[in-house]
Structure formats: structure tokens, C-alpha cells
Amino acid sequence: MNGNDSGKWAARLAIGRDAVVVVLGTGIVLMALWWVLSRLGNVVVVLMMAGMFEITLSPMVDRLALYWNRPLAVLVVVLGAVVIFVVGGILLVTVIAGQLATLVAKLPNEVQTLTQTTPGLMAWFRHTGIQVNILQVESRIFSSLGQVSTFLVTQTVTFVTHLIDSIVDGAITIFITVYLLLDANRIQAAVLRLIPHHQREGLLAVEHTLSRVIGGYVRGQMALSLIVGTAFGFGTWLIGLPYPLVIGVFAAVMELIPLLGPVLGAILPVLLALFNHPWVQIPEVLVLLAAAHLLESQILGPKIIRSQVGVHPVISVLALMIGASLRGILGALFAVPIAGILVAAWVAGVRVWREKVVLPSQPTPPID
Secondary structure, three states: OOHHHHHHHHHHHHHHHHHHHHHHHHHHHHHHHHHHHHHOHHHHHHHHHHHHHHHHHHHHHHHHOOOOOHHHHHHHHHHHHHHHHHHHHHHHHHHHHHHHHHHHHHHHHHHHHHHHHOHHHHHHHHHOOOOOOHHHHHHHHHHHHHHHHHHHHHOHHHHHHHHHHHHHHHHHHHHHHHHHHHOHHHHHHHHHHOOOHHHHHHHHHHHHHHHHHHHHHHHHHHHHHHHHHHHHHHHHHHHOOOOHHHHHHHHHHHHOOOOOHHHHHOHHHHHHHHHOOHHHHHHHHHHHHHHHHHHHHHHHHHHHHHHHHOOOHHHHHHHHHHHHHHHHHHHHHHHHHHHHHHHHHHHHHHHHHHHHOOOOOOOOOOOO
């Protein structure tokens, strides 16, 4: 073996050694980071929520900052969001609590009405050997309600403690969000000063892509949740089901869960239809569920996600399926924004490659 061959082997060994060191070092850093984050879970959640709020509210602040100074724009946007959230939450909780109390009070009578209006169902139960004792069902319902009341009384201290913790975390989240919105430009400038000049353009492109994809996805999901919740509430009101506001809010919250949202949102109206006029209203609820699922999964969902995230509807559906198959609901929740980031990275990479490589369809640059 001559000197050139030995030098090549030494270089290859050095490259392999460096690769092993990089892989091991990266693994150690990731494990250490995971260990730290697992013990700072609440802090990480607060920071993530603040970052998400900053990305979501930043476009509105930037638009108002064209006419007002930025602190006033931040104050108006943040206060408006807090007022809408708090006042809307209080009104919804008040109305929903009253409707739920009425529903619980009427539940035994609804069970009795169900058995009286569906004699065929009870006969089928008896024929198949299933014994249904209405008095026993009612006694169990009242017993369960009593146990729930006792549980609520005994857990009052724990509930108040968690409520105070949630209020404190919410206040800290709002404070960090306001700080990020106020000093976004200065934070960006400080970070750019740490980056070499030839890499700043790429970093700005990454920051812009993340803001567009994540913020667009959050805004799109909130809009989709509002539309589906309104459709469920209005549809059940047309059908004649009681408590349409409760149904609408429940469907809107469930819609935040990808893929399973409309199905979970239909549980409450199906139960209420079962207690009222099951042979008429259950088919109507199923038709409403099918229409809402079609509207959400085939029409509004892909279009809203495409307009906000920049992902084709086919890619968003495939991303949801892949995410759900890999990590269940959690995977489906993050599948679309991850797909948007990957698509943006692919487009940027192709653009850079086209600038560096002369394709057959491009004119050959002049030779100096």
C-alpha cells in the first residue's frame, strides 16, 4: 500500500470517527434536553403557548402598527383577545351550566319517557334476556348524582388550587406574549447579530416559514372549529333538539381533535335524540353528522388549511392519515403543520438547487 492509499484510508477513518462523534454528541444533547424539558413541563407549556399566541396575533398587531404606534397596537389586540376570551367564556359557562343543570334534573324523566315511547325496544330487550329495571336505573342515576356532589365538595380545595395555578399561568403567558409582540423586531435583530452574514437570509426564511405555517394552522383550526360548532348548534336547533348551545360548544371543542372531531361532536346530540324522539331525530342527527363530516373533511378543512398553511388538500389529507397511523390523535394534530414546513423546505431547497445548477430548460450562462 503506497502513501496515497494510506492517506485516503486515514482520511476516511477520520471522517467516520467525526461522524460517530457527531451522532453520539447529538444523541447526548437531545437526551439531556429531553431530561431538562421533562422536569420543566409547565414552563415549556407556558413558553409554547406564549409563542403560539405571538405567532397568531402578530399579523393583527403588524397591521394596526401601520396606523398606530406598536405598543398601542399590542395593547388593543391583546386586551381585545383577553376580553373576548374571558367574557365569552363566562357567558358560555353560565348558559351551559344552566342547561346542564336542567338536563341533569330531567334525566330520570327522560329515561322514563324513553321506555314509554319505545315499547318495541323494551320488548326486544326482554326477548334477548336483557332485564331493564326503570326504578333501578333511576335510583342509580340519583345515587351517581349524589356521589358527584360529594366528590365536588370534597375536591373543592384541589379545584381552587388548580384554578389559581391556571390563572397564574395564564397571566404569565399573557405577559410573555405581550413582551414578544412588543420586542419582536429587537429580538430578531439580537438573534441576527449572532449569525454570520451569509446565513442570515436563510434564518429569516426559516423564521418566516415557521410563522406562516404555525400561525396559519392555528388560525385555520380556530376558524374551522367555529364553523363546525355553529353548524352543529344551528342544525340541532332546526331538528328540534334541546340545548343547541351546549351541543354547538361541545362540537366546536371536539373539532380541535383532528379526524375524530365531528364523530365525537355527534355523541351529545345522538344521546339527546335518544331521549326525545329517537325514531325520528336519530336519523336526522346522523344526516347532520354526515353533512358536517363532509363539510369539514372534504370542503372547508382542506381549503382553509391550504389557504393558511400553503399545503395542497391531498397532501393535508395524506398527512393526517400518516400522523394518525403513527402517533394517533397527537400525530394527527401536528401532521399538517409539519407537512407545511416540509413542503416549504422542499420548495426552498429546489429553488436554491435551481440557482446553483443549470437545468436543460435554462439558457447556458455565458462563459467569461
